[in-house]
Amino acid sequence: MRKRISVVPPWKNANFIGGHPALDLANTISNRKQSTVDNDLLRSVSDISSWCQSAGLISSPQARALIRYGSEELVDTVHHVRSHIWDVFDTVSDGGAPSSRAMGGLLRLAGLGVSAEIIAFSDAQMKTLTGNLAEPETIPPALALLALEALFTLPKDRVRACPGCGCLFVDTSRGGRRRWCSMRTCGNKEKAARHRHNNHMDPQDIRHDVAFRHMRLPGS
Numbered sequence: 001m002r003k004r005i006s007v008v009p010p011w012k013n014a015n016f017i018g019g020h021p022a023l024d025l026a027n028t029i030s031n032r033k034q035s036t037v038d039n040d041l042l043r044s045v046s047d048i049s050s051w052c053q054s055a056g057l058i059s060s061p062q063a064r065a066l067i068r069y070g071s072e073e074l075v076d077t078v079h080h081v082r083s084h085i086w087d088v089f090d091t092v093s094d095g096g097a098p099s100s101r102a103m104g105g106l107l108r109l110a111g112l113g114v115s116a117e118i119i120a121f122s123d124a125q126m127k128t129l130t131g132n133l134a135e136p137e138t139i140p141p142a143l144a145l146l147a148l149e150a151l152f153t154l155p156k157d158r159v160r161a162c163p164g165c166g167c168l169f170v171d172t173s174r175g176g177r178r179r180w181c182s183m184r185t186c187g188n189k190e191k192a193a194r195h196r197h198n199n200h201m202d203p204q205d206i207r208h209d210v211a212f213r214h215m216r217l218p219g220s
């Protein structure tokens with residue numbers, strides 16, 4: 001299952017703006033541009049369990065079982081998967097080829113799960129995962145498999161990294177010009193910074209700046 005039904009605490013809808021669970025997982029480091037103590041939103045088995053439930057990967061009973069049987073090893077392995085996902089998609093958002101290390105890590109982990117027959121896609125569209133997702137060892141290969149599905153199916157020219165916080169998302173806007181993870185957070189911060197900058201400018205510079213912004217290039 002992969003359809004998000006409802007986000008459970010401590011998660012909010014704002015944590016699921018990536019357009020794909022793999023990107024949402026990468027975004028559980030809330031700000032890649034600043035390292036702060038509470039930057040990592042995925043610090044415990046309970047966080048992983050509630051995240052997987054919110055992302056529509058597991059049901060509520062599976063989430064409870066995961067909390068019961070999960071250990072620090074699960075947290076460490078999910079962090080590894082997340083780090084590979086971020087590495088791959090941050091590079092893709094910049095127009096580069098994914099690194100062998102990160103992509104190899106995802107392929108290896110997904111391959112282990114598929115070969116052991118603990119995880120599989122159950123439909124030709126590869127949208128639904130089956131496996132006992134209440135088992136902690138099934139979660140990392142399932143996440144790696146989802147990341148590979150994202151890599152091979154998302155439109156690469158629409159994968160973006162927010163310049164404010166590094167958050168990854170798929171730009172589904174019509175013109176393909178979405179820049180920020182959210183206008184309410186990073187977009188507004190940038191607007192406020194620009195406003196402050198303009199207020200501190202010499203009035204003559206502001207006139208220049210305005211004239212420049214209204215200038216049309218020949219043929220445009």
Ligand SMILES: [Zn+2]
Nearest residue numbers: 162165181186
């Ligand atoms: Zn942002």
